Amino acid sequence: MKDPAPARHSRIIGLGEHRPSHVMTNHDLPATLDTNDEWIQQRTGIARRGVAGPEETPVTMATEAARKAVADAGVDPAQVGLVVLATCSMLQPIPGGSSQVATAIGATNAGAYDLNAACAGFCYGLAAASDAVRLGSAEYAVVIGSEKITNWIDWSDRSSAILFGDGAGAAVVGPSDTPGIGPVVFGSDGTASGLIDMTEAGRLRLDGPAVFRWATTALAEVMVAICDAAGVAPSDLAAFVPHQANLRIINALARQIGATNAVIAQDVVDTGNTSAASVPLALARLRREGAVTTGDLALTIAFGSGLTWAGQIVTIP
Amino acid sequence: MSDQDILTALGEIVQEATGIPADRVVPAASFTNDLDIDSLSMVEIATMAEDRFSVSIPDSELSKLKTVADVVDFLAKAGVAV
Numbered sequence: 001m002k003d004p005a006p007a008r009h010s011r012i013i014g015l016g017e018h019r020p021s022h023v024m025t026n027h028d029l030p031a032t033l034d035t036n037d038e039w040i041q042q043r044t045g046i047a048r049r050g051v052a053g054p055e056e057t058p059v060t061m062a063t064e065a066a067r068k069a070v071a072d073a074g075v076d077p078a079q080v081g082l083v084v085l086a087t088c089s090m091l092q093p094i095p096g097g098s099s100q101v102a103t104a105i106g107a108t109n110a111g112a113y114d115l116n117a118a119c120a121g122f123c124y125g126l127a128a129a130s131d132a133v134r135l136g137s138a139e140y141a142v143v144i145g146s147e148k149i150t151n152w153i154d155w156s157d158r159s160s161a162i163l164f165g166d167g168a169g170a171a172v173v174g175p176s177d178t179p180g181i182g183p184v185v186f187g188s189d190g191t192a193s194g195l196i197d198m199t200e201a202g203r204l205r206l207d208g209p210a211v212f213r214w215a216t217t218a219l220a221e222v223m224v225a226i227c228d229a230a231g232v233a234p235s236d237l238a239a240f241v242p243h244q245a246n247l248r249i250i251n252a253l254a255r256q257i258g259a260t261n262a263v264i265a266q267d268v269v270d271t272g273n274t275s276a277a278s279v280p281l282a283l284a285r286l287r288r289e290g291a292v293t294t295g296d297l298a299l300t301i302a303f304g305s306g307l308t309w310a311g312q313i314v315t316i317p
Numbered sequence: 318m319s320d321q322d323i324l325t326a327l328g329e330i331v332q333e334a335t336g337i338p339a340d341r342v343v344p345a346a347s348f349t350n351d352l353d354i355d356s357l358s359m360v361e362i363a364t365m366a367e368d369r370f371s372v373s374i375p376d377s378e379l380s381k382l383k384t385v386a387d388v389v390d391f392l393a394k395a396g397v398a399v
Binding site: 209213246252 | 356357376
């Protein structure tokens, strides 16, 4: 047996985003929800969200985001060795979407798999992609978070319908001479698996206050561990990119980590909670808008149903 | 710790969590109807009270605490100290 295991580092070399063209503002939500813009913004910070059209699926949106990320990276798709699709909104368990995305972007030499860690999926996928590149399983790896989470929305349930949106974000990971993706810190807690789950009718259900309480009390030590694992001080961070679930969670986490020099990603205001897509969408947007620049350090942390969580320090491409 | 001490401390917590002046935090006040405090702010108040009083307020109990007096009673029965 051989195990070549080349000693090398990894980094993100390209980002891509796909946002549905249809935007639903709080004013556009069904009247049956008995809510209003002020009520929603006060509790969640969300003003609008993208809603995928009937022709858009987790696969088509992932394909768009991945294609843009590969172009951004300047990589020949044939050199991509792995495609990881983080999603929890495919309408059926098989076939997975990752192989279709790989084929659609021309990654004809890539292995592919779907990954379901719900809202935490992208950060898990990024860790897998990074390890694949570092250990030589793939020269380049594409990781995508793509969700048509409105597939699961009960439009009469105010506690969930106001929160979610659709979209896809992607990153290309490649080899690097210097560390560009820090060690992942992840965890899970199956005792709280009922906090975010599905009804018997197949609709998303969450206990908002309990999730809020967990996120604002349990994740502080995870963020510290992420920084410690990479040897990065919070004051070194140029960006803080937590899962875009709720602006009040984001702001609470930002206060806890104390990243005084960091821009705080607030894509949730315009995008809603896009589950596995939220971190790459927010990361790509910060770069597109010039809020961060090449070489900047960002802390990503994602968390959700399971419960599952994961995060790492990344260098902005 | 007297009920009045608990009430005073609770008023400070509510003011810090929500910006609502502590003098509006009176025993008869309903968090939802009188103080316009939403469920997430209630969670913030609960977690701050847990830290301040070294007490546990589980979600199952929190959902029963409708008025300021309910919280003061809960904390008094828990035998909290400063």
